[in-house]
């Protein structure tokens with residue numbers, strides 16, 4: 184599977200999002216948009232209007248990371264806004280299988296996300312239908328936190344068990360604390376998609392930071 188770098192705009196300049204997105208156009212592989220409701224996580228960030236506003240500004244796929252209670256109710260508006268992938272936390276719904284179906288029936292790729300405290304078992308029954316599994320490598324809610332290396336055993340387990348699922352080709356993504364010091368361990372464990380927020384956008388040259396990460400895993 185081709186390795187992908189996914190810059191997270193949670194660390195971009197909110198007053199100049201279009202400018203920051205232009206800086207990574209053609210360099211990043213997709214744009215990661217964090218959605219927070221102040222309940223599932225103790226922070227607020229981005230709604231469907233932001234996704235809709237970004238859609239015409241970039242050719243890059245837009246990946247929406249939903250950190251919200253009751254994700255079911257937000258799927259239609261993010262589909263309508265132009266999301267290419269929607270990622271839902273297993274802890275945020277009683278009906279993860281139904282939510283994955285809802286997303287895919289709308290013609291959008293679906294991923295499931297696990298908090299650091301949540302075991303793989305929580306998503307075992309949907310591994311054969313999902314397009315992606317995202318392992319949080321920080322507790323979700325904020326950018327710029329320290330990478331949790333003990334999460335790599337989950338990445339490794341998912342990579343080793345791909346053959347045991349019916350589709351066998353879900354992408355494995357890591358999110359949180361990914362930088363030049365940690366990305367190598369994630370790749371070694373078997374991750375394919377690497378979200379990076381502060382490492383990319385807290386720099387004067389976001390494109391160079393993405394290239395630096397890419398150089399460390401390819």
Ligand SMILES: O=C(CO)[C@H](O)[C@H](O)COP(=O)(O)O
Nearest residue numbers: 323324326327359360380381
């Ligand atoms: O989902 C997230 C936080 O909940 C962000 O995608 C993540 O934190 C990226 O930021 P950084 O790379 O700075 O850790």
Ligand SMILES: [Fe+2]
Nearest residue numbers: 191217248358
């Ligand atoms: Fe995220």
